[in-house]
Amino acid sequence: MRKKIVAGNWKMNGTQEEGQKLTSEIVNMVKDERISDVTVVLNPPFVHASNVKKLIGGVDNIFLGGQNCSDKASGAYTGETSASILASFGATYVIIGHSERREYFAESNAQLTEKVKLALENGLTPIFCCGEPLEIREAGTHEEYVKDQLTESLFGLSEADFAKIVIAYEPIWAIGTGKTASSDQAQEMHAAIRTHLASKYGKVADGTSILYGGSCKPDNAPEIFSKPDVDGGLIGGASLKSRDFVDIIKSF
Numbered sequence: 568m569r570k571k572i573v574a575g576n577w578k579m580n581g582t583q584e585e586g587q588k589l590t591s592e593i594v595n596m597v598k599d600e601r602i603s604d605v606t607v608v609l610n611p612p613f614v615h616a617s618n619v620k621k622l623i624g625g626v627d628n629i630f631l632g633g634q635n636c637s638d639k640a641s642g643a644y645t646g647e648t649s650a651s652i653l654a655s656f657g658a659t660y661v662i663i664g665h666s667e668r669r670e671y672f673a674e675s676n677a678q679l680t681e682k683v684k685l686a687l688e689n690g691l692t693p694i695f696c697c698g699e700p701l702e703i704r705e706a707g708t709h710e711e712y713v714k715d716q717l718t719e720s721l722f723g724l725s726e727a728d729f730a731k732i733v734i735a736y737e738p739i740w741a742i743g744t745g746k747t748a749s750s751d752q753a754q755e756m757h758a759a760i761r762t763h764l765a766s767k768y769g770k771v772a773d774g775t776s777i778l779y780g781g782s783c784k785p786d787n788a789p790e791i792f793s794k795p796d797v798d799g800g801l802i803g804g805a806s807l808k809s810r811d812f813v814d815i816i817k818s819f
């Protein structure tokens with residue numbers, strides 16, 4: 568059985584007060600509504616880490632994650648946060664290779680490999696993002712594009728390390744646009760991704776959780792999560808509203 572995961576990516580949103588309120592509400596709903604079969608990950612901006620960690624304290628299926636980590640272990644890299652710093656604040660997950668990082672911060676596949684390695688060395692589970700822009704989808708080469716992203720960043724990992732990775736498929740044209748992939752489009756890509764991962768890692772890929780991301784909302788999550796190769800979601804906008812986020816968690 569693959570792990571079902573719903574991760575909230577707050578992106579660059581939320582004051583201290585808003586972050587605390589959001590976290591408390593999510594924690595209370597998950598407890599009150601007895602949600603225990605889904606792994607929930609909150610990925611706030613780094614400075615929220617201590618607050619969020621404290622608030623999720625007693626709930627054993629809610630975890631703290633980062634939205635990124637540095638490709639360097641430590642040192643004079645102003646503004647960066649390392650995997651080891653994140654881990655020291657109690658994070659156990661980290662999003663790596665989000666399309667916004669690739670696009671606005673020019674992160675390369677090779678850099679992402681370094682981030683994945685450092686995350687794993689520090690006991691963090693990477694949520695590795697892949698996904699194609701609109702023009703690639705329209706050209707019909709999206710499968711190849713995504714396979715190349717995975718091959719270039721992940722296929723150097725040992726089988727034991729690869730077994731710890733979570734994948735998030737986020738078609739860029741669906742992020743923040745309100746235009747979600749159809750559940751059939753999501754399933755098609757998730758199945759293609761799993762087959763590709765299996766070509767390198769065999770049966771280990773059967774256990775890899777592959778999350779969908781891109782305008783996932785309470786009204787479309789049940790249909791998307793019902794697909795056999797969709798193991799959860801990486802949620803942007805809707806993760807900032809506690810009721811919506813928890814309804815998505817309850818969509819399996």
Ligand SMILES: O=C(CO)COP(=O)(O)O
Pocket residue numbers: 576665737741742743744745780781782783801802803804805
């Ligand atoms: O980028 C995303 C999550 O990482 C998806 O964002 P939206 O859910 O806002 O489309």
